[in-house]
Amino acid sequence: MPVKNRFSEMLPEITEWRHDLHENPEILFDTVRTASVVEEKLKAFGCDEVVTGLGRTGVVGVIKGKSNGSGKVIGLRADMDALPILEKTGVDYASKTPGAMHACGHDGHTAMLLGAAKYLSETRNFDGTVVVIFQPAEEGGGGGKEMCDDGMMERFGIQEVYGMHNWPGIPTGQFAIRPGGFFASTDQFEITVVGQGGHAAQPNRTVDPIVTASTMVSALQSIASRNADPIQQIVVSVCSIESSSKAFNVIPDSVTVRGTIRTMSKETRELAETRLKAIATSTCEAFGARADINWIPGYPTMVNSEEQTEFAASVASSVAGACDVAEVTMGGEDFAYMLEERPGAYILVGNGDSANVHTPEYNFNDEAIPAGCSWWAGIVEQRMPAA
Numbered sequence: 449m450p451v452k453n454r455f456s457e458m459l460p461e462i463t464e465w466r467h468d469l470h471e472n473p474e475i476l477f478d479t480v481r482t483a484s485v486v487e488e489k490l491k492a493f494g495c496d497e498v499v500t501g502l503g504r505t506g507v508v509g510v511i512k513g514k515s516n517g518s519g520k521v522i523g524l525r526a527d528m529d530a531l532p533i534l535e536k537t538g539v540d541y542a543s544k545t546p547g548a549m550h551a552c553g554h555d556g557h558t559a560m561l562l563g564a565a566k567y568l569s570e571t572r573n574f575d576g577t578v579v580v581i582f583q584p585a586e587e588g589g590g591g592g593k594e595m596c597d598d599g600m601m602e603r604f605g606i607q608e609v610y611g612m613h614n615w616p617g618i619p620t621g622q623f624a625i626r627p628g629g630f631f632a633s634t635d636q637f638e639i640t641v642v643g644q645g646g647h648a649a650q651p652n653r654t655v656d657p658i659v660t661a662s663t664m665v666s667a668l669q670s671i672a673s674r675n676a677d678p679i680q681q682i683v684v685s686v687c688s689i690e691s692s693s694k695a696f697n698v699i700p701d702s703v704t705v706r707g708t709i710r711t712m713s714k715e716t717r718e719l720a721e722t723r724l725k726a727i728a729t730s731t732c733e734a735f736g737a738r739a740d741i742n743w744i745p746g747y748p749t750m751v752n753s754e755e756q757t758e759f760a761a762s763v764a765s766s767v768a769g770a771c772d773v774a775e776v777t778m779g780g781e782d783f784a785y786m787l788e789e790r791p792g793a794y795i796l797v798g799n800g801d802s803a804n805v806h807t808p809e810y811n812f813n814d815e816a817i818p819a820g821c822s823w824w825a826g827i828v829e830q831r832m833p834a835a
């Protein structure tokens with residue numbers, strides 16, 4: 449099964465949808481127009497059920513196969529939100545909203561999943577049920593988490609989930625994937641070391657937060673070098689140290705230390721949080737100071753399940769002739785929340801030699817549409833073959 453002919457036929461139509469979405473970008477949870485476009489189309493395609501308002505502005509469509517002997521339910525997920533960037537592509541369908549832009553290609557993701565939904569509604573050539581998921585707020589808002597928190601997986605009985613992102617630098621319509629940790633967790637921390645300030649010449653009458661914080665910053669590096677499994681990837685970066693005083697002769701009352709921890713597994717992530725809190729608390733205690741710790745959870749590590757990754761790669765190979773092994777990326781991805789709830793896989797589809805995502809020159813490559821849609825359809829038809 450190479451690229452499905454049906455998607456080559458549908459390319460002008462899907463491209464038109466994509467350009468309309470591109471012209472009308474919406475940020476985070478404000479994907480009101482986009483969600484209504486998606487809802488309208490899913491209803492027009494004849495989806496068996498269309499539900500809105502999950503994760504605030506998320507939309508879900510249910511498509512039943514010709515039969516349901518397998519009892520399987522597969523979730524396919526696309527993201528809908530744009531970025532706060534001023535577009536500089538110069539295309540004639542450029543953003544009509546200054547300062548908002550589809551600079552990550554989520555317009556392409558939404559259009560491709562709509563294309564697949566139309567095809568699957570027409571053909572129903574599978575034994576089971578498909579749930580198409582359109583989420584808001586991938587770019588930092590945790591829209592995927594909110595859809596999960598609204599009980600999406602249980603409500604629709606989803607057993608496996610699949611996701612896709614376009615990737616500049618991979619040849620157009622080619623695929624790459626990897627099992628296990630794929631996108632990093634992106635947690636942040638802010639530790640305020642509270643001491644007792646005073647005259648620089650009388651340190652004995654103070655609890656010096658500067659000396660305490662310095663020792664703590666050095667000790668935090670032992671999370672990566674002494675606590676984490678050396679095979680596991682982890683980055684502990686302290687990025688800011690701010691004293692409550694700027695004077696040359698005053699020991700400050702407090703020092704605030706900020707940074708980020710990136711990991712590629714749930715275990716390492718949990719270990720890092722536990723160790724950071726223990727090191728901060730006990731170092732401060734040892735110096736007579738106090739640590740006020742603010743742990744700011746980011747997206748969890750996105751972990752592809754082994755079996756589903758292998759299957760997703762085989763579908764990609766059937767579409768594109770081959771599927772590469774992707775590099776780990778230290779960026780975050782909200783689909784991680786769905787993969788925490790259900791087994792599944794996330795794949796990259798080539799956007800060709802384009803500008804990078806999150807830049808004003810970037811644009812989704814419409815030539816990737818037939819391959820992307822064929823992969824979606826292949827996931828369904830090969831995982832739940834018609835009886």
Ligand SMILES: [Zn+2]
Binds near residue numbers: 552587805806
């Ligand atoms: Zn992005």
Ligand SMILES: [Zn+2]
Binds near residue numbers: 552553586
């Ligand atoms: Zn993205």
